[in-house]
Amino acid sequence: MSASSSPSVPPLRAIIVDDEPPARALVDEFLSAYDAIDVVGSAGSVSDAVDCIDAEAPDLVFLDVQMPDGDGFDVLEQIDTLPDIIFSTAYDEYAIQAFETGAVDYLLKPYKRSRFDTAVGRVLARHDGRPDPNDANPDREPAPSRTGESSDYADRIADLLQAAKAPGDAPERLYVRHGGKIIPVELDDVLWIKADGDYSELHTQENTFLSSKGIGELAERLDERRFARVHRSHIISLGAVDHLRSDDSGGYVARLVDGTRLRVSRSYAPEIRDRIV
Incomplete structure (x- = not known):
């Protein structure tokens, strides 16, 4: 052999x-x-x-x-x-x-x-x-x-690690590929999430991380008491919202604590208004 x-x-x-x-x-x-x-x-x-x-x-x-x-x-x-x-x-x-x-x-x-x-x-x-x-x-x-x-191999290992650490529950952290290693990103640190094709960008105060999960899958898995979908391309941390401002078209612009401004589309506006105001 x-x-x-x-x-x-x-x-x-x-x-x-x-x-x-x-x-x-x-x-x-x-x-x-x-x-x-x-x-x-x-x-x-x-x-x-x-x-x-x-x-x-x-x-x-x-x-x-x-x-x-x-x-x-x-x-x-x-x-x-x-x-x-x-x-x-x-x-x-x-x-x-x-x-x-x-x-x-x-x-x-x-x-x-x-x-x-x-x-x-x-x-x-x-x-x-x-x-x-x-x-x-x-x-x-x-x-x-x-x-x-x-990259694909690391993403699959990150997925495996995610499944092992949070089986069936809303996760407290997400595992992502970062350089040549897999790292945990604490969800308490995530301010907002942006769709990037089949992937998603996780934005914190200091860094941006790429998750192999699509934004739709993340929206389903994240704790709805802490995160909300505000647009087909964005999820926000409710705790990171500084204030909402009407965009005069039935939606809002959400200003986050780091100064980021994200559009809350009209279809998501009522739910976001009820949860934040």
Whole structure:
């Protein structure tokens, strides 16, 4: 099962995160068959995992979901750079469907060697010049490089983190891609939200963040006691409104505490007036 690495392509650097030493040893043993992957560290807790990942900046992390001092999502929230992630979990309560769309792959414990090899093959196929060792047709064109899809991958990881941190409830924070990492944006800090195609801009006093969620989806998920849709392109924080002024056409202009002025369209005006005045 060995996958040789090309002299021109260095091996992928991997870190194994699991609170159980036998589980870490098993992953390390399975990876020893892959010349294209070097294990550069391991950790058994959230805090050690964050320190190890930030220090080594690996290409790949095998990430346990359940740990004594938190979970794998806490690791994702705190690390400085986002590597490829293969989750491992003994429970399916963490929404396997979300894992399938959010991470490179997941391993449901106990897993067989063949399932492990499939997961690793998917990682290798994401990197230029690295064949999937499980591919029955090794002469096919390689899978697209991670480089070309890094933004989409980070957005999917952010979505997965959001689902894990606020399952079914109105969230207190939104997870967004920011540079090479995923960061939480506290909704208490968000003054207004602007539609940006299929994405949304989150505006705070100091920064603007891009969420992979569309403004319609955000409007449905946010706490209606704190946020209101005022236009097809805008959501405002009710606590950020300084005052409303009539626009003489049945709508309003809302002035926010940071000086931003946003139009409240006529169709949203009655509800906004009743909620603010």
